[in-house]
Amino acid sequence: MTLTSFGPANLIKRSAETHPLTWRLRDDGEAVWLDEYQAKNGYAAARKAFADMAQDDIVQTVKDAGLKGRGGAGFPTGVKWGLMPKDESINIRYLLCNADEMEPNTWKDRMLMEQLPHLLIEGMLISARALKTYRGYIFLRGEYTTAAKHLNRAVAEAKAAGLLGKNILGSGFDFELFVHTGAGRYICGEETALINSLEGRRANPRSKPPFPAAVGVWGKPTCVNNVETLCNVPAIIADGVDWYKSLAREGSEDMGTKLMGFSGKVKNPGLWELPFGVTARELFEDYAGGMRDGYTLKAWQPGGAGTGFLLPEHLDAQMYAGGIGKVGTRMGTGLAMAVDNTVNMVSLLRNMEQFFARESCGFCTPCRDGLPWSVKLLMAIENGEGQPGDIETLLGLVGFLGPGKTFCAHAPGAVEPLGSAIKYFRSEFEAGIAPKSAAVPPLAKPIVVGA
DSSP: OOOSSOOOTTTOOOOTTTOTTTTTOOTTOOOOOHHHHHHTTTTHHHHHHHHHOOHHHHHHHHHHHTOBOSSSSOOBHHHHHHTSOOOTTOOOOEEEEEEOOOSTTOOHHHHHHHHOHHHHHHHHHHHHHHHTOSEEEEEEOTTOHHHHHHHHHHHHHHHHTTSSBSSGGGSSOOBEEEEEEOOSOGGGGSHHHHHHHHTTSOOOOOOSSSOTTTSOGGGSOEEEEEHHHHHHHHHHHHHOHHHHHHTSOTTOSSOSEEEEEEESSBSSOEEEEEETTOBHHIIIIIISOSBOTTOOEEEEESSSTTSOOBOGGGTTSBSSHHHHHTTTSOOTTSEEEEEETTOOHHHHHHHHHHHHHHHOOOOSHHHHHHHHHHHHHHHHHHTTOBOTTHHHHHHHHHHHTSTTSSSSSHHHHHHHHHHHHHHHHHHHHHTTBOOHHHHSOOOSSOOOTTO
């Protein structure tokens, strides 16, 4: 898999004016360390934020730019920042970077952390200044060992240069940053489960309210943002609101650019920084190159395993939250997966639901019991042993585990692909239902109670 923003040479010419996230990438894929990063205007935005902007002005600038969370939920970042308390007497606050990238088919944050670690650090430094947080943590997926090594080196470089630690840039502002590797649980992508894990507790989501902005890490005000979200902050501060908003395509309600990709049996699987509003067809055909010879596109997911399946006819949808919403699902992480014509949808869904069932924290009944139930039914259907009514039971589970029915968003995300697969490929599920005559095998001999 190509972990770069490169694409066909005639389509992508990366520059600071059009690719704020990726223009500093090296052609050889090696990490950009401090000297090179600063030579490429790195930390200039941080110096501007510290020297020329009040803390509230930074928050307002991010809000005006329309930056939204890039982890999948898409909540407005400036609004989230505005929830942090204004009380100056609260001198212990935390900034957490959610780098627990365990969404299947998603690897965008990995590329940023491995190749541009200082971009994330600069984004967190500016954010910490705006939020008055004195300590930050990068909660990193445990399997991302290269990212951990690169981030720790970059943190050390920044600290030695006076960009982290005490009295940063002579401002009197202190900010310590630590890399914390997780133990490998998908549920840690939920911000309050991440907080529990960071504290050394079981990674269960917390009841909200109170929200982390009021009661977060160790009971203190906390802001949690995704890697890609934080990496957008330096460009917004450096080049301004109007420029950032101008990057998106006409018709998009989301501003700026987005790391998007395509995996599966496409000719050029990879990752690209593209403007919000680009069509899925352009992403699929012009960048991913369409399907490999001998394969045809059967279905696709727009942004990770927790988004619904769409058909080839939906490829003209624009890649932004509202554009994908118009065709019936969520944009999610923006890294799409192509399903080819050789894939059986029942088997694919059984594999997905096994993952989601295993990764449930087990706290609430619908998720703890409903997801394993769906796996049991899908396994039977996959083996041609499904019973009449199993499909209806699966659809019932989709409803019972939907938004607002469970403690967090894990189960709704888990059943969204299941519901869409049955909607578009019901015949494949029906093929696994045993004939009525074979559904209940006849008894060898009558059962006599008390015999």
